[in-house]
Amino acid sequence: MPNVLLIQADQFRADCLGADGNPDVHTPHLDGLAADGVRYDNAFCPFPVCTPSRYSLLSGLHVRQHGGWTNRCTLAPGIDTFPRALRRAGYGTAAVGKMHFTPTYLDVGYDRMELAEQDGPGRYDDDYHRELAAAGLAPVTDLVDQEREFRAQAPAAYWETFGSGRSNLPEEWHSTTWIGERALGVLDGWSGESGQLLHVSFIKPHHPFDPPAGWDDRYDPATLTPLPGWTDTIPDGDRRYRREYFDNEPLTLPLLQRVMAHYYATITQLDHQVGRMLDLLRRRGLYDDTLIIFTADHGEYLGFHHLLLKDGPMYDPVVKVPLLVKFPGGRRSGDVSEALVSLIDVAPTVLGNCGVRPASPLPGHDLTEPAAGHEYVFAETRRRLGAAGMARTGRHKLLWSQTAGESFFDLSADPHELTDLLDDPAYGAEIGRLRAAVTRWALYEATPPTYLDPGAPRRGDTTQDDRAARHELFATEVAKHHTDS
Numbered sequence: 015m016p017n018v019l020l021i022q023a024d025q026f027r028a029d030c031l032g033a034d035g036n037p038d039v040h041t042p043h044l045d046g047l048a049a050d051g052v053r054y055d056n057a058f059c060p061f062p063v064c065t066p067s068r069y070s071l072l073s074g075l076h077v078r079q080h081g082g083w084t085n086r087c088t089l090a091p092g093i094d095t096f097p098r099a100l101r102r103a104g105y106g107t108a109a110v111g112k113m114h115f116t117p118t119y120l121d122v123g124y125d126r127m128e129l130a131e132q133d134g135p136g137r138y139d140d141d142y143h144r145e146l147a148a149a150g151l152a153p154v155t156d157l158v159d160q161e162r163e164f165r166a167q168a169p170a171a172y173w174e175t176f177g178s179g180r181s182n183l184p185e186e187w188h189s190t191t192w193i194g195e196r197a198l199g200v201l202d203g204w205s206g207e208s209g210q211l212l213h214v215s216f217i218k219p220h221h222p223f224d225p226p227a228g229w230d231d232r233y234d235p236a237t238l239t240p241l242p243g244w245t246d247t248i249p250d251g252d253r254r255y256r257r258e259y260f261d262n263e264p265l266t267l268p269l270l271q272r273v274m275a276h277y278y279a280t281i282t283q284l285d286h287q288v289g290r291m292l293d294l295l296r297r298r299g300l301y302d303d304t305l306i307i308f309t310a311d312h313g314e315y316l317g318f319h320h321l322l323l324k325d326g327p328m329y330d331p332v333v334k335v336p337l338l339v340k341f342p343g344g345r346r347s348g349d350v351s352e353a354l355v356s357l358i359d360v361a362p363t364v365l366g367n368c369g370v371r372p373a374s375p376l377p378g379h380d381l382t383e384p385a386a387g388h389e390y391v392f393a394e395t396r397r398r399l400g401a402a403g404m405a406r407t408g409r410h411k412l413l414w415s416q417t418a419g420e421s422f423f424d425l426s427a428d429p430h431e432l433t434d435l436l437d438d439p440a441y442g443a444e445i446g447r448l449r450a451a452v453t454r455w456a457l458y459e460a461t462p463p464t465y466l467d468p469g470a471p472r473r474g475d476t477t478q479d480d481r482a483a484r485h486e487l488f489a490t491e492v493a494k495h496h497t498d499s
Contacts, residue, residue, distance in 0.1 A: 015105070015209030016342040017304040018364055019201075019295070021288060022071075022213065023281075024064065024112060024220040025324065026310035028057070028334040029241060030281055038238050039278045043289030044338065047308060051340030052349040052381070056408065058391045059357050062312035062324050062332050064133070065114045067357060068215075071311070072096060072122055074361030074376040076392065076455075081462035083396050085133060088116050090465040094373040096361040097123025100211050103370045108200045111193040111215035119472040124213070127473050128196045130189050132160055132217050138481035142192050146183075147484045152491030153189070154182040159222035164492050176260050176269065176322055178223040178276040182495060185226040189217045190280065194287030201294050209368060214291070216284050219314070221259075221323060223276035229283045235271035238278070243318035243331060243430040244270065251434065254418065258325035270317045277316065305367045306340040307360060318430075325397065327421075328404040328413055329431050333393050339381060342367065346384065353387025354408060355379070390451045405448045405455070410441075412448040422448075 028034065032041045033048035034055070060070045061077045069075075069082040072095040077083060080093050089095070097107045101123050108126040118139040119127055130142030137143050137160075146153065157164045159177045171179070185191055197214040204210045225232075248256055248263065256263050288308070295301040315321040318331045326332070337355065340347075358378035365372055366380035379386040394403040400416030411423045411431070422436040422445050435441050 016367055017204060017209055017300060018211045018368065019291065019304055019306045020213045021308045022215040023284060023310040024217055025312060025314045026219055026336055027314040027316050027331050028336045030278065031336055038233070040282045041285045043285050043292060044308060047292065047306060047340055048338045050347055051306070051338055052346050052351055054337040054351045054353065054355050056352055057309070057335050057337035057355045058333050058393060058406070059312045059335050060393050061395055062328060062393065063395060064311050067311040068114055071357045071360050074358050074372065074378050076358060076377065077394060078461045081465045083464040085114065086116050086466060087464050088120060088467040088470050089122060095122045096364045097211060099365055099370050099372060100209070100368060101125065103368065105209040105211050107211045109213045110196045110200060112217045113215060116466060117468050117470060117472050121471045121473050124473065130193050130217060132156065132220065135481065138484050142189060143484060146187065147487050151183060151187055152488040154492050154495045155179070155222055155224040157488055157492055167492065167496060169496065176265070176273050177221050178273045180230040181224040181226045183226060185228050188226040190283050190287055194290060197291055198294055201291060204300065218280040218284055219277050223273055223280060225276055225279035225283055229279045230276065232279045232282055233275040235268065235275040238271045238274045240267065240270060240317055245320045248320040249432060252319050252321065252326065255321060255326035259323050262321050265320055265322065273322065274316065302344065303342045305342055305364065308336065308338040309357065309360065310335045328393055328402065333404060339363065341382060354391045355381060355387055356391050392455050403452065405452045410444050410448065412445065412452070
């Protein structure tokens with residue numbers, strides 16, 4: 015029974031790894047993990063929004079199969095997950111960090127949960143913010159970025175810098191450090207008596223781009239190279255996405271470089287915590303026989319088409335995710351795969367390596383086999399501008415949207431997705447094949463509505479009084495911070 019360590023980041027652009035050729039970002043521990051395993055260069059999320067994507071990773075199902083369409087939804091009863099399957103097989107199962115469930119401590123198969131959330135009620139339920147409040151601290155930088163009532167009070171500097179700057183919390187209280195420390199505690203308790211699963215999920219590098227002191231000055235913005243796809247202005251076809259979480263129009267190259275410097279700093283801080291986990295496994299003689307997976311729930315534009323964050327078309331930077339898999343026993347060490355893969359492949363890969371059969375057939379593949387991959391990968395979303403989707407092969411991509419219609423790109427000739435070839439007759443046959451593939455995929459099962467059950471079975475609880483007291487403390491600290499500033 016091999017142990018399993020799943021490490022997940024949030025909003026991590028796939029090419030922000032040294033191992034992927036990024037010339038600036040420093041990720042030595044993730045690069046080392048890639049050297050010991052397989053780096054998948056064409057890995058995609060099924061839905062570029064946190065909770066839907068996370069439920070797909072856990073269940074091995076597309077969102078249209080599990081029904082978790084929004085960030086406030088519940089995985090419906092009867093939908094199995096790989097943590098549940100491993101728990102039934104005798105594994106010890108634990109989760110640390112950001113899960114983004116409703117209810118916060120939803121039982122998806124983890125016996126032990128130590129959570130650090132960022133959005134919605136989870137912030138007022140979880141262990142991390144409970145400890146912050148007990149210490150008289152508040153994550154002001156994060157609150158101003160994430161909570162509507164506090165964002166309405168944000169100072170001009172927040173808007174001018176696109177939410178990039180130093181966290182108000184010291185490093186020892188920053189979420190990345192807290193999550194890393196709790197993960198080390200779980201790993202240190204692993205025994206050889208039965209298999210163990212630990213899912214570690216970091217909040218970062220999700221916005222706000224706020225590394226703590228000691229990390230915030232790791233990168234000189236002026237030296238950073240804009241990533242492929244940066245444009246000096248928003249392309250005409252993307253003008254409808256100008257005003258999303260931020261107004262993207264004022265984004266200049268120096269401002270983008272500032273955002274990149276802080277984004278990279280949060281990645282390097284995260285990489286440091288990953289290194290501590292891997293070193294602990296090595297010291298305990300557990301590294302070689304542990305299945306280790308690193309990935310993210312979705313990507314980040316980071317200047318692609320003059321956009322930031324993730325609200326807009328499903329261009330590659332927002333749907334591509336990093337995926338590193340170190341198989342037990344050194345299998346496939348140092349491989350780089352160009353196969354089309356998806357986060358729905360994580361569940362069958364974990365179960366296959368642990369010798370556990372899924373409760374029902376899954377649409378994904380066990381990536382242990384070098385030939386594993388998909389002819390097409392699909393993604394979809396339901397956001398403010400309506401439902402949208404993507405079908406992609408190794409070379410071509412079809413996008414569709416209720417408001418923007420269809421577009422088609424030849425990625426071999428146009429990797430930055432700037433030239434829409436939908437009306438080019440030379441591509442008519444390929445467009446037809448992609449449309450047919452979408453039709454087959456969309457008809458795979460009836461599309462369920464969003465399922466929400468705040469009273470679903472859970473592994474912990476917080477009273478409404480706890481939430482109210484924590485909210486009051488955080489609101490006081492935000493107001494104090496603005497006054498002091």
